[in-house]
Amino acid sequence: MSKRRINKVAVIGSGIMGSGIALHFANIGVEVLLLDIVPRELNDTEQKKGLTLEDKAVRNRIVNESLQSAVKSKPSPVYHKSFVNRITTGNLEDDIAKVKNVDWIIEVVIERLDIKKQVFDNLEKHRTPGTLITSNTSGIPIKFMNEGRSEDFRKHFCGTHFFNPPRYLKLFEIIPGPDTSQEVLDFLNEYGEKFLGKTSVLAKDTPAFIGNRVGIFGIQSLFHQVKEMGLTVTEVDKLTGPVIGRPKSATFRTVDVVGLDTLVHVANGIYENCPNDEAHDLFKLPDFIEKMVENKWLGSKTGQGFYKKIKNDDGSSEIKELNLNTLEYQSTKKANFATLEKTKTIDKPIDRFPVLVDGDDKAGEFYRKNFAGMFAYVSNRIPEISDELYKIDDAMKAGFGWENGPFEIWDSIGVEKGLELIKAEGLQAADWVNEMLASGNKTFYTVKDGATYYYDIPSKKQTKVPGQDAFIILNNIRESKKVWSNKEASIQDLGDGIINLEFNSKMNTIGEGVLAGINKAIDLAEKEYNGLVIGNQASNFSVGANIGMIFMMAAEQEYDELNMAIKYFQDTIMRVRYSSIPVIVAPHGMSLGGACEMSMHADKVVAAAETYIGLVEFGVGVIPGGAGSKEMTVRAADTFKKDDVELNVLREYFLTIGMAKVATSAYEAYDLGILQKGKDVVVVNKDRQLAEAKKHALLLAEAGYTKPIERTDIKVLGKQALGMFLVGTDQMVAGNYISEHDRKIADKLAYVMAGGDLSEATLVSERYLLDLEREAFLSLCTERKTLERIQHMLKTGKPLRN
Structure with missing residues (x-):
């Protein structure tokens, strides 16, 4: 059988979803044809220009405006702005014949069956047999769209449901039609995981499929609960956010972002199409929602929803919340619950659930009701929406x-305890749950031999979750493959002579325990293994050095200890580069400050596409002191070409640090000189990152890795560069762009990157630059204003400009 490849896709419909999908395909290097309808009338601008309906600019107006508006949306739908060039736009009259040249057609038009059928009629005239064709519907049954289509069309047709925004949300539901071939389903499943970076889930053709059926149930039951329990919008968002491993936007803020109309549309669809759902009445919209829809309070797109930004008379702005009883906006009050206080010392959300459902305040009651409803609901959806939990x-x-799914949460509080909660609310779980307990299975999941198993209902035994062999899952091997650990770091054996170092400190900050872990991992790898990966699977790789520790030493003026601590940090980062085994660093999410310095010293970086990386030390009043200032100087020197204006090159690298630039994707990190083209690689699916990093460590080891030699040939420009930087910072202060203290930090950095005030360009060693960097860092730690900045960051998490 010939291998199916996707080089070009056509996306039909350029609305928010269509443009988002097109841009995500562009993200992964696929050529995209984006088509939409032709406008029926001219707009004012076109009339003024004297254009007619026949002009190409007019005919492609809808698609071009939609794409432009998507590109400008925040957060950015593309990894790099140049990727937009992979998209060609057109319209459904002039350009539809071009679909004959694509490998996959994705329909994303309005959710009306009659319109979708019309579009399919047209596409079928031009589609090459064998081409994949899928619909991104979120609610229309696939079997209805199948009707009247040719056999080849039906065989290659199914639903592929992306979630909005397609770049950031990982769910990719694949919904087979009555005639979809197994080859197509297998291909899409693998393509979603491997190329699109998604979690592919095969769903059944039931209303709202899996994600929205359960997700909308969760939101609707909250809508009914809020009134019943007398909770405010802010209180619910506090209870349903990061404390239980959900996004910061929690419930109501998420609805504002997604749009209340979208939610209502799906909820109504479930209400109409699932008459036998035991929670049918919950999908009926409460009065306050109907009123909000009537008032067009749909969230961010209409300027108000559950929250509204108000401008006060004094020019300040305030975010107010909707009072669901009076439907008036009121100031938000800080939500405090005793039960939440009890979980403050518990790092992982999964470990908090037993404490939360035990609370004897309103929060405890809320969680008992909420989880009882959710547990009962998901147990009753099997086998209706999925055969596997x-x-x-x-x-x-x-x-x-969500960090944890409903069955994982149920496991964490105990299956029997969950059944008690369900009973207490007068609800009923599906019979299979009691049968599971009776068969001797006490949990929905178990981990054995480094793999996750789930309870399979028909066979009544634990079965291995398929597809995990492509991944390394640290949760599954943390204990069984542990080689060493301290309080802040642990080392696991990944097999094939490669070990992994994982950080376990708060927010994965790099303090003494993590540095000890890095040194221990390198020692071990040099003696007994072939290579080392530094990677973890927390939500962020690391927010950088432990600034609390630096603050304590500086505030107590323990400068000798501080000097030794910085030297220890620098030496550890340098060991990452100059060890006798390959070291691969695998950053993802926030990878700031010291984490960025560590990445820059790896033999290779295997970064997740969603990596937000940069040297942000200026924000706390210091310069990068863990070899980052040195490394940027080295990289600038390495890019000097013959006849280059060397000062301009150096200035670019200086500004990357001075403006604390953070890349908003791994691809942007290439532009900042943090990742290096031809050496470092990007992985779209974060779940595959550690397996990929291990592969690269092995490749380097097997190719005969030799320890690099420390550099002594770095060209620094001395007085010439220093003079330019100092004039620049003077002008910035004079123009009120930066404060006096900003100038002080910038001048210290300038001194390091110029290599000091040498009278002419000179070749120096890395050690020389490291000493300059450390002196500059230390002297800034003696400044009161730097300490104020560090203290402010520790208290508020935000930088202070003083």
Whole structure:
């Protein structure tokens, strides 16, 4: 059988979703044809220009405006702005014949069956047999769209449901039609995981599929609960956010972002099409929602929803919340619950659930009601929406950003305890849950031999979750493959002579325990293994050095200790580069300050596409002191070409640090000189990152890795560069762009990157630059204003300009 490849896709419909999908295909290097309808009338600008309906600019106006508006949306739908060039736009009259040259057609038009059928009629005239054709519907049954289509069309047709925004939400539901071939389903499943970076979930053709069926149930039951329990919008968002491993936007803020109309549309669809759902009445919209829709309070797109930004008379702005009883906006009050206080010392959300459902305040009552409803509901959806329970968990984690799925949460509080909560609310779980307990299975999931198993209902035994062999899952091997650990770091054996170092400190900050872990991992790898990966699977790789520790030493003026601590940090980062084994660093999410310095010293970086990386030390009043200032100087020197204006090159690298630039994707990190083209690689699916990093460590080891030699040939420009930088910072202060203290920090950095005030360009060693960097860092730690900045960051998490 010939291998199916996707070089070009056509996306039909350029609305928010269509443009988002087109841009995500562009992200992964695929050529895209984006088509939409032709306008029926001219707009004012076109009339003024004297254009007619026949002009190409007019005919492609809808598609071009939609794409432009998507590109400008925040957060950015593309990894790099140049990727937009991979998209060609057109319209459904002049350009539809071009679909004959694509490998996959994705329909994303309005959710009306009659319109979709019309579009399919047209596409079928031009589609090459064998081409994949899928619909991104979120509610129309696939079997209805199949009707009247040719056999080849039906065989290659199914639903592929992306979640919005397609770049950031990982769920990719694949919904077979009555005639979809197995080859197509297998291909899409693998393509979603491997190329699109998604969690592919095979769903059944039931209303709202898996993610939205369970997700909308969760939101609707909250809508009914809020009034019943007398909770405010802010209180619910506090209870349903990061404390339980959900996104910061929690419930109501998420609805504002997604749009209340979208939610209502799906909820109504479930209400109409699932008459036998035992929670049918919950999908009926409460009065306050109907009123909000009537008032067009749909969220961010209409300027108000559950929250509204108000401008006060004094020019300040305030975010107010909707009072669901009076439907008037009121100031938000800080939400405090005793039960939440009890979980403050518990790092992982999964470990907090037993404490939360035990609370004896309003929060405890809320969680007992909430989880009872959710547990009963998901147990009763099997086999209706899925035969396997892990697919429901996968869909909720990938589509709604939950850290743990409903069955994982149920496991964490105990299956029997969950059944008690369900009973207490007068609800009923599905019979299979009691049968599971009776068969001797006490949990929905178990981990054995480094793999996750789930309870398979028909066979009544634990079965291995398929597809995990492509991944390394640290949760599954943390204990069984542990080589060493301290309080802040642990080392696991990944097999094939490669070990992994994982950080376990708060927010993965790099303090003494993590540095000890890096040194220990390199020692071990040099003696007994072939290579080392530094990677973890927390939500962020690391927010950088432990500034609390630096603050304590500086505030107590323990400068000798501080000097030794910085030297220890520098030496550890340098060991990452100059060890006798390959070291691969695998950053993802926030990878700031010291984490960025460590990445820059790896033999290779295997970064997740969603990596937000940069040297942000200026924000706390210092310069990068863990070899980052040195490394940027080295990289600038390495890019000096003959006849280059060397000062300009150096200035670019200086500004990257001075403006604390953070790349908003791994691809942007190439532009900042943080990642290096031809050496470092990007992985779109974060779940595959560690397996990929291990592969690269092995490749380097097997190719005969030799320890690099420390550099002594770095060209620094001395007085010439220093003079330019100092004039620049003077002008910035004079123009009120930076404060006096900003100038002080910038001048210290200038001194390091110029290599000091040498009278002419000179070749120096890395050690020389490291000493300059450390002196500059230390002297800034003696400044009161730097300490104020560090203290402000520790208290508020935000930089202070003083």
